[in-house]
Amino acid sequence: MHEFALLTPTVLLLSVGFMVILICRLTRVSPIIGFLLAGLVLGPHGMGLIHDTETTHLLAELGVVFLLFDIGLHFSTKSAWSMRRDLFGLAPMQMLITGVILASTMKFIFGMSGDFALLTGFALALSSTAVVMQIIGDLRQNESPVGKSAKAMLIFQDTLAIFLLIFADTVGSNETELAHLVLTTLLKTIIAIILVVALGKYVLTPLLRLVTRYNDPEMFTVLGLVIVMVTAAMTDYAGLSLTLGAFLAGMVLAETPFRILLQNELRPFRSLLMAFFFISTGMMLEPAIIIANGDVVLSLLLLILSVKAAVIGALIFISRRPAHHAIQLAFFLAQGSEFAFVIFSMAAVSAGMGSAISQQLISAVALSMLVTPIFSGIAYRWSLNICQSLKGITNVSIYDNSPVNKQPVFIVGMNEVGKTLARAFREHNISYIAIEHDRNRFLEATAAGYVVAYGNPGDLRFWNTLGADNARAxxxxxxxxxxTKEISPVIQKLYPRLKRYVAVNDSDEAQRFMALGTIPFHNKGAPPGLEMACFLLSEFGVSHSAIEDFQEEEHGAYLEIHPDPVLDERYEEQGEELPVNN
Structure with a gap:
């Protein structure tokens, strides 16, 4: 019985997780809301069925560890360079402005000392990587321009959070002790980076090559788990953070050919542990504190959401991006962070600012996570309404303010093939204009950040308006x-040098389109259109290594959403909607 008692929290969490996912699927509600509410209702401040123990804490923390490892797998040095505008520009400005505003407000409202106010302000300026990545995944915007901007900001915030945790350990210390600890931590961080990079290059990569020779999925899964746990334990032992080691390990292995395999093998563990994290977050909500201090908690909630949304939205708008980008990112990133729970729960921090204030801040952050899926849904529908107003605009320079090549490539249709092509051109600074006649597809693609004009591609006047004279292909x-058969003779006459490529489903269709003077490509692949995209990048002078990197990145992102291509094909044949991973 004693052994089973130790397993009880895990068994309960697994059972609750399954029921929540099932109910959320049936009701089409975000699982994040379900997990948070389940933690609130079944936790120590609700029915008391799940208790706040070391086991639940560990499972929740491991969820964030695996999430940071997965983000690291998406964050190679090459991807960092492609994200540089957001990673080194937008993200630092957001943290600085939001942190200063919230710190000043904390000092004014609660009379905090300068160091505690600064710590609180910057802790509240962080966003929840777990919540945001879940929302982006649900909307299938992982690799879209909006999704990549959000990911860049989260990566910067998670890196800064490591130093905030260090600052939280020393808050209230004198300046000499603080300076010494900061220097020591910086030195430890540099050593940790060097050790993890060396470990990845000289130990893990050869070991992964050895394991792949045996073609044994179980060995690869076990090795993946060992990599995450060992690297996280190394940085934790050094007094840094579990998440730092996991992130660094993911970043190192992102440069290897094993990234996709690791993602696929560890995805179930990440998803399961993230469910535990959200349930654990719900357990931190104390209805008694919220009710007793309802005015303070709600004021803090509104403060966090409004300040962060206003700052993020303003910065994105100032950077001359479309309004629907600003709205989505502002609401997606407006909540508090999981790191805020850790910081506000520290004994020194709680004692320094007062346990009552600490609990009120934790409650406000948890509530901000709870309402984010709702507000994000509203923001997404709002952005679709804005995109609706763009239907009559054919001057695409309004959308794309920084094309490197003024000769655009025209993409007809923004299905999965069209989006793959758009990402290929965007990543390699090739100007493009997408044309879509289907209203829903136009709104969805525009809201995700693609450059799309609404109109009938069979209308030659529309082509003239968009400037087909200057098109490359x-x-x-x-x-x-x-x-296509009807307008092909006219296009060949008006634009004799314009090459035309077409995505086809089978060989018979390819023969028919070839007879019209087009170059066919089969749209099978992961993702669809990848073969055509890689061919065109080569035609436009992109290097072979850059094309290989893009191909690997796209393939990995596709498998993250569609881990079973055979299952996907079965759903498509039956005309059913593909399920989205959570």
């Missing part, structure tokens, strides 16, 4: 044979 992602 036309890529038809969703071809309609009868329309």
């Amino acid at each position: 036309v890529c038809v992602a969703s071809p309609r044979y009868e329309i």
